Amino acid sequence: MLVTAYFAIIFLLALCVGLEVIARRLTPPQSTPTAVANPVFRRFQTIFLRAYLLALWADWLQGPYLYKLYRHYSFLESQIAILYVCGLASCILFAPFSGWLPQVLGRRQTCLLFCLSYSACCLTKLSTDYFVLIVGRILGGLSTSLLTTTFESWYVHRHVDVHDFPKEWIPSTFTKAATWNHGLAVGAGLVANLLTEWLHLGPVAPFLLAVPCLVCCGWVVLTDWGKEEAEEGPEGDKQKILLGTPNGGGTRLSARARFSRSCHEALRCLLSDRRVMLLGGVQALFESVLYIFVFLWTPVLDPHGPPLGIVFSCLMASSMAGSLLYRLATSTRYRLQPGHVLCLAVLMAFFSFFMLTFSTVPGQPRPHESFLAFLLLELACGLYFPAVSFLQSRVIPEEKRGGVLAWFRLPLHLLACLGLLALHGEISGTGGGEEGSGTRHMFGGCAIMMLAALMAVVSLFTLGRNDTDLRLEGTRGGEGEMY
Numbered sequence: 115m116l117v118t119a120y121f122a123i124i125f126l127l128a129l130c131v132g133l134e135v136i137a138r139r140l141t142p143p144q145s146t147p148t149a150v151a152n153p154v155f156r157r158f159q160t161i162f163l164r165a166y167l168l169a170l171w172a173d174w175l176q177g178p179y180l181y182k183l184y185r186h187y188s189f190l191e192s193q194i195a196i197l198y199v200c201g202l203a204s205c206i207l208f209a210p211f212s213g214w215l216p217q218v219l220g221r222r223q224t225c226l227l228f229c230l231s232y233s234a235c236c237l238t239k240l241s242t243d244y245f246v247l248i249v250g251r252i253l254g255g256l257s258t259s260l261l262t263t264t265f266e267s268w269y270v271h272r273h274v275d276v277h278d279f280p281k282e283w284i285p286s287t288f289t290k291a292a293t294w295n296h297g298l299a300v301g302a303g304l305v306a307n308l309l310t311e312w313l314h315l316g317p318v319a320p321f322l323l324a325v326p327c328l329v330c331c332g333w334v335v336l337t338d339w340g341k342e343e344a345e346e347g348p349e350g351d352k353q354k355i356l357l358g359t360p361n362g363g364g365t366r367l368s369a370r371a372r373f374s375r376s377c378h379e380a381l382r383c384l385l386s387d388r389r390v391m392l393l394g395g396v397q398a399l400f401e402s403v404l405y406i407f408v409f410l411w412t413p414v415l416d417p418h419g420p421p422l423g424i425v426f427s428c429l430m431a432s433s434m435a436g437s438l439l440y441r442l443a444t445s446t447r448y449r450l451q452p453g454h455v456l457c458l459a460v461l462m463a464f465f466s467f468f469m470l471t472f473s474t475v476p477g478q479p480r481p482h483e484s485f486l487a488f489l490l491l492e493l494a495c496g497l498y499f500p501a502v503s504f505l506q507s508r509v510i511p512e513e514k515r516g517g518v519l520a521w522f523r524l525p526l527h528l529l530a531c532l533g534l535l536a537l538h539g540e541i542s543g544t545g546g547g548e549e550g551s552g553t554r555h556m557f558g559g560c561a562i563m564m565l566a567a568l569m570a571v572v573s574l575f576t577l578g579r580n581d582t583d584l585r586l587e588g589t590r591g592g593e594g595e596m597y
Contacts, residue, residue, distance in 0.1 A: 115420035115481055122489070123424055127300070127432035140445040155279055161288050161338045162269045162472035165225070167294055168260055168331035172232065172324040176254075177477020178426035179310055181412035186317050187242045191413060195534045198409050200248050202534070204255025206527045209520055212259035221268035222339050228264060232257035236328070288560040290507035296437065299430035300559035301472065389509045392574040397502060399567035402462060402529035403467070403560045404495065409534060410553060411488055414474060418481040424572045425485070428469040432489045437497015444498075452501040453575050459498035460568045466491040467561035474554045533559065 183196045216224045231253050238250030269287065273279050302320075339447035385391070415425060436459075443450040466468035466487045510518050537556050 115415065115418045115486070119420045119428060120315045122428045122485070123431065126428055126435060128490075129358075130431055130438060131435050133435060133442065137438050137441045138526065139446070140442060140447045141164045149429050152279075154277070155283060158277060158279075158342070159271065159290075159336075161280050162265075162272075162287065163291060163294070163338055165331050165334040166291060166336065166340065167233075168327050169228065171298050171302065172297055172327040172331065173258075173261060174299045174430075175320045175324040176236065176304060177299075177408075178303050178306040178423045181371065181409065181417065182422055183239060183311075183317040183321070184247070185413075185416070187247075189244070192284065194245070195409065195537055197251050198405075199254045201251040201258075201529050202405060202527045202531045204252040205259055205532075206524060208256045208570065209523055209527075211262045212256075213520060215260070215263055216267050221264060221271060222335060222343060224260060224264045225268060225335045225339070226332055227555040228257055228260040228369075229328045229335065231479060232259070233328045235322045236321040239318050241437070241547055243505050256523045267457065269338070292437075296430065296434040297426075300427045301331060303423045303427030303430060304421075306419050306426070310423060313422050344410040379511040387509065388577060389574060391572050392577070393502070393505055394518070394525075395455070395565050395570045396460070396574070397522050398529060399563045399570065400463065400498060400502075400526040402533065403463070403524045403563050405527075405530035406537075406556060406560055407488075407491060407523075409537075410556065414470075414479075415481055415488075417489070420481075420485075428485075428487060429492045432492035436493040436498075437500060438496075440497050440500045441495075443488065452504040453571075456501040456505065457575070458572050459494045459501060460564060460571055462494035462497070463491055463567060464561055464564035466494065467557050467564055470557040471554055471561060474557060476554065487531055505545070528561075 146588070179196060185199060189197075215227070219227065235250045235257055237255035238246050238253070241247065243252075266288075270284065273284055273287075274281060305323070306320040309315045309323065310317050313319070411425075411429070412422060440455055442448060443455055444452060469487040470484060473480040473487060506519070512564065532554065536559075537552050
């Protein structure tokens with residue numbers, strides 16, 4: 115597995131470079147010339163990306179060795195499953211508040227809260243106490259909820275309401291962030307592997323490295339973002355007075371009212387449009403399975419001695435390749451519809467989990483086949499996210515999208531929690547050993563869930579067979595990137 119992992123990362127990185135070259139030839143950049151030439155916009159975009167990418171980098175550093183760290187502390191797989199469940203449960207608990215807190219505390223202050231809570235989460239990894247680690251997972255759930263909403267909220271608010279830049283410029287920023295995000299994920303695996311495997315600093319080292327990154331992120335938010343907001347001057351105070359909240363007392367009431375109204379409107383949109391319901395079902399089934407995969411890939415491969423950081427980079431590079439393939443598939447050269455790509459992605463994920471039910475037979479593990487199945491699953495993820503992002507932008511009204519996606523995440527996290535709890539029960543019933551068949555059964559359950567997601571995709575496009583909202587007109591190239 116050691117040699118396989120290093121060969122795989124070299125091949126995948128070369129593949130990504132080749133696909134990027136081809137994609138740029140077929141889909142030249144669609145950046146708005148005015149946005150590129152506007153120095154105020156470029157400065158504002160740089161200030162945002164400087165903090166956001168530091169936050170993403172700190173997040174990715176914690177991916178490769180989380181499970182390994184818990185095993186290093188001699189916890190059983192069933193105990194580790196409960197730790198993961200605590201993280202997912204906290205995501206469910208804090209998801210509504212992640213949209214409410216920026217309205218109460220302020221967007222910049224909520225980003226600072228993210229830096230503080232995620233730093234505390236990383237520092238809890240120094241403890242071997244189970245309760246402290248549970249607290250760390252809860253803080254991690256809060257931080258993840260804030261990361262996925264608050265930074266974007268600050269940027270969009272400043273972009274539209276303060277600077278009055280055209281809304282058409284927003285995708286250029288998040289497309290750039292998505293491009294960097296893939297590279298950061300691959301690089302995080304390599305750096306984590308360097309610290310843990312090559313320098314022998316132990317699996318806690320990447321978490322400790324994430325802390326200064328979060329401190330730097332907080333410093334950028336505090337200083338550069340603070341100067342950016344200070345430039346708003348009296349206009350910002352005028353807006354607060356017009357809202358009737360000069361002393362902040364009314365903000366809390368207004369925030370509650372807006373939050374409650376947005377939740378009700380989003381739920382009404384979800385229940386009134388069958389296309390939205392089917393798309394939400396696909397997202398809940400597909401992405402809940404990914405959470406289970408995040409838990410299982412390490413115990414499947416680690417007994418065979420691969421460098422986990424390199425394996426993680428391979429998985430992220432495979433996802434990057436899938437994203438580049440999406441750009442090629444939807445270019446003017448091939449004109450494949452995002453719906454077809456989504457169907458292909460779900461089918462590939464189903465086949466991946468089907469392979470895993472045979473490569474994880476107790477007593478007869480086939481780690482190379484499992485590694486290949488994991489790479490195939492990540493390739494499917496690279497195709498899935500831009501495709502589903504495009505469809506969401508077409509069927510969900512922009513003003514309700516945040517609320518609807520929050521409702522989508524509720525069953526997503528619940529399904530992932532139930533899956534991990536079921537795995538915990540099965541492992542506990544077999545004495546907590548890794549020789550049991552719980553992992554194989556869980557992969558079989560994931561395959562069934564992917565089959566259900568495939569049926570939902572087919573139903574969605576049977577329902578909207580002649581629906582132009584679900585079709586790609588001309589070439590949209592890079593607009594499909596996940597952000």
